[in-house]
Amino acid sequence: MYRLTGVTKRYTRGKETVEALRGVDLTIADGDQLVIQGPTGGGKSTLLQMIGGLDRPTEGSVELDGVDLARIGETRLTRVRAENIGIIFQSFNLIPTLTAQENVETALVPLGVKPAERRERAAEALRSVGLGERLGHAPSEMSGGQQQRVAIARALVKKPKVLLADEPTGNLDEGTRDDIMALLEGLWREHGLTFVMVTHDSSIARRAPRLATIAAGRLTLTEQQPYGVGAYDGQIAH
Amino acid sequence: MFGIYLKRELGRRKKAALVIALGLALGIALVITVDSVSAGMTQAQDKVLKSLYGLGTDMTVTKARSAPKAGSSQGPNFKFDAKSSGSNKQSSDRVMTQGGQALSSSLVGKVGAQKGVASAVGALTLNVTKVDGSFTQGKAKSSTSSSSGSQQQGGPGGGTSSGGGQPQVQGGGADFSVNSYSVAGIDVTNQDLGPLATSKITSGTTFTSAQTNAKVAVVGKSFAKTKKYKVGSTFTISGTKFTVIGIATPDSGDSTTDVFVPLKQAQTLGDAKNKVTTIYVKATDSQQIAAVKKAIQSHISGTTVTTSADLASTVSGSLSTASDLATSVGKWLSVAVLAAAFLVAALLTSAAVSRRVREFGTLKALGWPSRKVTRQVVGESMVNGLIGGGLGIALGLAAAYTVTAISPKLTAQLGSGSGGGMGGAGGGPGGGPGQQSASSSMEIALSAPVSLTTIALAVGLAVTGGLIAGAMGGWRASRMRPADALRSVS
Incomplete structure (x- = not known):
């Protein structure tokens, strides 16, 4: 369970100070799905970084199962990320020189999983996202949708408690977007993950059970009617 | 990964x-x-x-250089006999210790006894300058009675005397060649150290330890070639006849020694009884050379100790x-x-x-x-x-x-x-x-x-x-x- 209390993040550049987040309070229960929406520069990616333990707030606390990610040491924070948090990036962020299988394996390296098991688990994760035939392909040999599927497999291979996605369909066409959203929806339900996604796509945001809108660093929460399995199967309304 | x-x-x-x-x-x-x-x-x-x-030589000990005494001559001095025959063949060897400075042979033992010295041998190096040639006497003729046929002998060197009525010396002269070479008197009982250690005997044999005072010689390869010496050839130094028993070829470059003879023979030739010019020293440990040098310098006065390092600094x-x-x-x-x-x-x-x-x-x-x-x-x-x-x-x-x-x-x-x-x-x-x-x-x-x-x-x-x-x-x-x-x- 996440509990964010009074999270403020300020960036200082020279004499100028920008407040990206202003006293954000937020609770996310285990297994919840939350979509964060907002204008560019509104602070949504910054909030995702705080939740993912990728950055620390200037003020406030970010508790994950009672552990304040803002206070623990760097080594422990790295360990929390490695064990509990899967992240999907807008630009996929795959290592260009590694194959799909090797890219997925990178998520298991910090956990000390032995190579043979690593390879097996990576292959299984790729099969689960429909890329069982593409294990040895380099990112450059795959389409955007396929690359994002590799990134999803990489995020899920370690069986995390939390899945964070930063505009996961931002670089995809509509058809692929729906495929990816359907996949994420299915995996969220299948694995019982806590799923937090940042998007600027209103059609996706409207269908989330909980919607957090962030503008000028301030957060507004909206409870929406949740969708069932298959909600994203080509049915997104525009 | x-x-x-x-x-x-x-x-x-x-x-x-x-x-x-x-x-x-x-x-x-x-x-x-x-x-x-x-x-x-x-x-x-x-x-x-x-x-x-010298191969294996860590340092040498020589006599400290001293200022020449007033009036002493540093150059060679030759003496020839004036004889009355018409043409006089003359030959003279001038033998000098190299550098004119020598040490007592007893110092070899003293140096050898110093701490850190593995072995020490003495050697006497001589410079031999050989002058070979002949004088031809001039003939004295009287200028006033040239028809009388009377003649008077002039002194060696010929020349003429002038003056009316005085006999005139005509003709005469001298034809001499000067050769110089180096002779090293070595300790035949320890040839691993010293001047001959840097050469290999490529013909004949080297000295036996019994030949401490034998009239035998080993000659350098280039000197032998110049003089056409072979094993068995004989030659004379200052009246002493030596037999060539071996030809020595230096390990590298040209040898600076032309003739090697037993130390006692060299001392006799150089009129340097119980003298050596250089003591060759080998240290027990190459790391201790500086300490051994210091010990020799402090215990044996009037000597100059030179190590390989000192010598290396003079290479140009x-x-x-x-x-x-x-x-x-x-x-x-x-x-x-x-x-x-x-x-x-x-x-x-x-x-x-x-x-x-x-x-x-x-x-x-x-x-x-x-x-x-x-x-x-x-x-x-x-x-x-x-x-x-x-x-x-x-x-x-x-x-x-x-x-x-x-x-x-x-x-x-x-x-x-x-x-x-x-x-x-x-x-x-x-x-x-x-x-x-x-x-x-x-x-x-x-x-x-x-x-x-x-x-x-x-x-x-x-x-x-x-x-x-x-x-x-x-x-x-x-x-x-x-x-x-x-x-x-x-």
């Missing part, structure tokens, strides 16, 4: 990897070349010193110039090129890390600890360094091989004629440092031996270069925050 990732990354950035590796290779090749050429110079100097100084000529170049310009050039290569490698690695911000940020976001990211960067850099090292070793070996194949000739001169103090080193067996102002010149072929130490040094430099570059890149990568991975997308 480490190996696969490393291999793929280096494959992706072949050009950058090659630039880094070539930069390091150039620096390392230069270090190997300079180091091997320097080693070749040292070997050449050793050859020069050994040939002039192209060998010395090249050696100076190798140790000064070559060394600093290597250092400069290496430093530049390290810097370029570090900057390129750092730049590569900058281009991979998202990559490293992603890995950190996935939970890779900083040390794993750093290890990856350092690993890539180390492989670059080792490739550079391998190329550098190959280039360096090729350069060293080329130098050895070409074998440029270098000239070494010892004892440049400065005379006083430590200058004028040696000049040859028995001469001893500071005893002789004449210089000795040798031609040495330069080689560039590459030792395992040099190879180890090259590998060490390659690893160091890789580490320096990797440390800089790794440091940057380790400081990178995982948030950068997301921010680079925004």
